[in-house]
Amino acid sequence: MKTRMWLLAGAAIAMAFAYGCKPKGAQSTISGDAASKVYVPPGQYDEFYNIVSGGFNGQMSVVGLPSGRVFKILPVFSVHPENGYGFSEETKPMLNTSNGFVPWDDLHHISISTTNAEHDARWAFGNANNTPRIARVDLTTFKTVEIIEIPNSAGNHSSPYITENTEYVVAGTRFSVPTGSDENRDVPISTYKENFKGHISFISVDPESGQMDLSFQIEAPPFNFDLARAGKKKSHGWFFFSTYNTEMAHTLLEVNASQKDKDYIMAVNWKKAEEYIKQGKGKKQSVKYAHNVWDEHTHTGVSTIKNEVLVLDPTELKDMVYFIPCPKSPHGTDTDPTGEYIIGSGKLAAIIPVFSFTKMLKAIENEDFEGSLQGMPVLNYESVLHGEVQKPGLGPLHTEFDGKGFAYTSMFVSSEIVKWNIETLEVVDRVPTYYSVGHLMIPGGPTGKPHGKYMVAYNKITKDRYLPTGPELAHSAQLYDISGDKMQLLLDFPTIGEPHYAEAFPASLIMDKQVKFYKMEDNNHPRALKGINDARVERDGNKIHIYLTSIRSNFRPDNIEGVRVGDEVYFHMTNLEQDWDVPHGLAVKGANTAELLVMPGETATLKWVPDRVGIFPFYCTDFCSALHQEMQGYIRVSAAGSNTPLKFSTGEAE
Amino acid sequence: MKNLLPINRVLVLIAALLMVSAYFTPLWQISLWAPQYPEGLNMKIWIDKLSGDVDIINGVNHYIGMKHIGVEMFPEFTYLIYVFGAIIGFGILSAIIAKKWMVYSFFGLIVLMGIGVLVDMYIWGYDYGHNLDPTAAIKVPGMAYQPPLIGYKQLLNFLSYSGPDIGGWIITVSALIMIVVVVTEWRRK
Numbered sequence: 101m102k103t104r105m106w107l108l109a110g111a112a113i114a115m116a117f118a119y120g121c122k123p124k125g126a127q128s129t130i131s132g133d134a135a136s137k138v139y140v141p142p143g144q145y146d147e148f149y150n151i152v153s154g155g156f157n158g159q160m161s162v163v164g165l166p167s168g169r170v171f172k173i174l175p176v177f178s179v180h181p182e183n184g185y186g187f188s189e190e191t192k193p194m195l196n197t198s199n200g201f202v203p204w205d206d207l208h209h210i211s212i213s214t215t216n217a218e219h220d221a222r223w224a225f226g227n228a229n230n231t232p233r234i235a236r237v238d239l240t241t242f243k244t245v246e247i248i249e250i251p252n253s254a255g256n257h258s259s260p261y262i263t264e265n266t267e268y269v270v271a272g273t274r275f276s277v278p279t280g281s282d283e284n285r286d287v288p289i290s291t292y293k294e295n296f297k298g299h300i301s302f303i304s305v306d307p308e309s310g311q312m313d314l315s316f317q318i319e320a321p322p323f324n325f326d327l328a329r330a331g332k333k334k335s336h337g338w339f340f341f342s343t344y345n346t347e348m349a350h351t352l353l354e355v356n357a358s359q360k361d362k363d364y365i366m367a368v369n370w371k372k373a374e375e376y377i378k379q380g381k382g383k384k385q386s387v388k389y390a391h392n393v394w395d396e397h398t399h400t401g402v403s404t405i406k407n408e409v410l411v412l413d414p415t416e417l418k419d420m421v422y423f424i425p426c427p428k429s430p431h432g433t434d435t436d437p438t439g440e441y442i443i444g445s446g447k448l449a450a451i452i453p454v455f456s457f458t459k460m461l462k463a464i465e466n467e468d469f470e471g472s473l474q475g476m477p478v479l480n481y482e483s484v485l486h487g488e489v490q491k492p493g494l495g496p497l498h499t500e501f502d503g504k505g506f507a508y509t510s511m512f513v514s515s516e517i518v519k520w521n522i523e524t525l526e527v528v529d530r531v532p533t534y535y536s537v538g539h540l541m542i543p544g545g546p547t548g549k550p551h552g553k554y555m556v557a558y559n560k561i562t563k564d565r566y567l568p569t570g571p572e573l574a575h576s577a578q579l580y581d582i583s584g585d586k587m588q589l590l591l592d593f594p595t596i597g598e599p600h601y602a603e604a605f606p607a608s609l610i611m612d613k614q615v616k617f618y619k620m621e622d623n624n625h626p627r628a629l630k631g632i633n634d635a636r637v638e639r640d641g642n643k644i645h646i647y648l649t650s651i652r653s654n655f656r657p658d659n660i661e662g663v664r665v666g667d668e669v670y671f672h673m674t675n676l677e678q679d680w681d682v683p684h685g686l687a688v689k690g691a692n693t694a695e696l697l698v699m700p701g702e703t704a705t706l707k708w709v710p711d712r713v714g715i716f717p718f719y720c721t722d723f724c725s726a727l728h729q730e731m732q733g734y735i736r737v738s739a740a741g742s743n744t745p746l747k748f749s750t751g752e753a754e
Numbered sequence: 755m756k757n758l759l760p761i762n763r764v765l766v767l768i769a770a771l772l773m774v775s776a777y778f779t780p781l782w783q784i785s786l787w788a789p790q791y792p793e794g795l796n797m798k799i800w801i802d803k804l805s806g807d808v809d810i811i812n813g814v815n816h817y818i819g820m821k822h823i824g825v826e827m828f829p830e831f832t833y834l835i836y837v838f839g840a841i842i843g844f845g846i847l848s849a850i851i852a853k854k855w856m857v858y859s860f861f862g863l864i865v866l867m868g869i870g871v872l873v874d875m876y877i878w879g880y881d882y883g884h885n886l887d888p889t890a891a892i893k894v895p896g897m898a899y900q901p902p903l904i905g906y907k908q909l910l911n912f913l914s915y916s917g918p919d920i921g922g923w924i925i926t927v928s929a930l931i932m933i934v935v936v937v938t939e940w941r942r943k
Contacts, residue, residue: 358890358891358892359889448892450894450895494910494911513910514789514911515790535789535790535792536789536790561790563790563792564792
């Protein structure tokens with residue numbers, strides 16, 4: 101009897117211990133040589149540039165791979181007091197919109213320019229999600245050189261994806277909205293299905309200068325357009341847009357836009373669209389949008405408001421738009437390096453469908469349609485399908501490629517990346533991410549020539565990965581080695597802002613093309629100074645123009661008098677240095693703006709309206725030389741209406 | 755019918771008094787782990803309330819259309835305090851009166867209550883896991899989310915655990931004490 105009681109007690113203890121057997125935490129095990137694979141010795145360079153979107157910081161960050169080191173925060177849609185972007189008179193026009201000056205946006209996706217579906221890395225494009233815009237960054241100066249606003253759009257999420265020769269960069273609207281005249285736009289929200297439209301914009305890119313132009317828009321049904329990819333190689337000439345909320349709900353989308361088993365991938369034949377435009381089939385519509393261009397010679401942005409857009413109606417213009425049914429609320433739509441396969445990642449779907457471009461063309465040719473949407477054909481799911489990846493994981497979002505026949509899909513809900521064979525659709529490997537990966541990135545991954553060596557996961561949840569920093573944590577990223585059969589975790593690193601998509605390309609593409617300084621003789625800024633002798637101060641009504649030079653280690657002039665309270669004071673500072681890595685800064689006490697950071701050979705302007713009498717110091721903010729702390733000046737502000745004479749000098753003492 | 759051994763009278767009293775802890779400690783717990791919840795989510799069930807990460811669990815579960823867990827979901831919370839009180843009272847009484855049949859009945863009541871609670875929990879779990887909102891965002895064909903009665907179970911990206919908490923273990927100790935009492939008294943005749 102006693103033994104039986106001991107057994108009972110033993111069972112009770114065993115149950116108590118069962119709780120202790122809960123699963124281990126997600127401490128990852130790193131195998132032996134991971135550190136050496138990411139170690140870039142002092143004096144050597146990273147192999148890849150990684151241009152990473154900053155999400156809600158409106159910027160891009162420039163990261164090296166495999167080290168994960170951040171080299172630069174590159175301001176695009178958000179002001180950047182660190183270098184005066186959006187604060188200097190020259191850069192303010194870059195952030196102009198039809199709504200006026202907008203100091204912030206939400207930058208989600210990056211496209212690096214391509215030629216023949218391979219990275220040429222001349223420009224990086226980024227999208228503004230909130231006030232719809234596309235920006236172009238010059239990758240020889242890492243500067244935002246152009247921003248174009250997208251009319252008829254709201255929530256520019258399905259953007260800025262490009263065609264294989266960077267002929268076009270697209271902008272699909274996440275929010276469909278009513279467009280047209282004031283009367284047409286002032287409608288009850290409940291008339292969503294009748295009055296709302298989803299416009300898709302094609303913005304042409306000049307092959308030489310890169311300059312963008314809003315070429316045409318396609319007026320699509322009022323779905324939410326999520327992401328997009330161009331066809332490439334054999335599918336060049338087509339563009340694929342994922343859609344959700346094909347339920348066309350306008351409230352509680354969490355539930356109401358998740359009801360249909362299949363939404364669509366919208367396939368657009370943009371070569372056909374070009375034909376229609378040549379035939380004059382587009383309709384001009386009156387709109388208002390800003391187009392801002394940076395001039396590298398005047399070092400100044402110019403904003404132009406434009407008033408017209410060409411719109412194509414796919415319900416009338418046939419053979420241009422087709423719908424491929426895709427389960428369920430597809431997020432990413434990605435084309436493989438051959439251009440044959442189109443992968444739809446239904447974020448609520450239990451499988452990943454892979455569509456065949458060849459089958460799609462055949463289905464179109466045979467008119468193998470299961471129905472139509474406002475007169476546009478809906479293709480038969482089965483006829484277009486190459487196959488389905490079974491049991492891939494939970495919450496598929498995005499797919500990248502390694503160029504070796506494998507696809508890598510990020511799984512948000514099950515927090516992993518799944519590697520699968522594109523032909524056989526078999527899952528061959530999976531690795532955990534920490535935690536809940538959003539986008540993933542392989543250098544060259546979206547192009548026809550991926551470099552299948554590394555893969556980065558950009559995660560949405562960080563939790564316990566780093567030393568905690570209060571409620572708000574850095575977003576985590578993981579670098580994996582994908583050169584072998586098994587994916588191997590190498591590195592875990594924090595990122596800037598909230599990265600969404602990113603691209604990476606070999607450093608050799610651009611590192612020798614970097615601009616080191618701007619040539620003084622090419623500086624056409626109207627208020628530039630070519631030497632110290634022209635340094636001066638001029639009064640023009642209540643405007644004071646200070647033509648200021650900076651060179652190690654002085655400002656000219658550095659003693660200024662005769663400024664009155666209420667004057668508008670403009671510091672036009674030219675950095676006279678002609679050497680790499682010698683920027684000079686300018687900060688003025690009490691100025692309600694940011695500093696200027698002026699590159700060698702550049703001219704920039706800081707505006708200051710003094711509101712009180714006194715002596716105000718200004719100084720250089722960038723540690724430029726051994727006598728940097730001596731690089732300073734004084735400006736005297738007298739009372740409004742006083743008659744202190746205008747005076748300026750440098751190096752004159754009593 | 756003989757009276758109890760003095761030592762067993764004390765044990766019965768201890769068993770009954772230990773059960774008073776049910777009013778101050780959680781009786782049962784349900785835990786969930788997922789890749790993005792490595793620290794786990796934990797819900798504690800008390801005699802008349804819930805505590806722990808109930809709101810977070812509700813937030814996670816609404817995607818698949820599970821009902822919102824709340825106190826109002828469990829009518830048991832309104833009467834369980836009286837059921838426990840009656841059983842404890844009966845236990846104390848049987849320690850005082852010290853009749854064998856009373857002690858056996860007390861043990862029987864504890865066992866019946868245990869079985870009752872488990873059956874009740876199973877029925878609730880079945881309904882919670884199967885009776886899903888048809889408009890839920892995530893619908894996995896053929897998938898039900900009934901939590902385990904005791905032990906571990908994988909449900910989509912979550913590993914779930916269900917088992918006794920402190921109060922539940924103390925009651926288990928009471929039951930074990932009562933087994934000792936019942937067995938020794940049974941052998942004594």
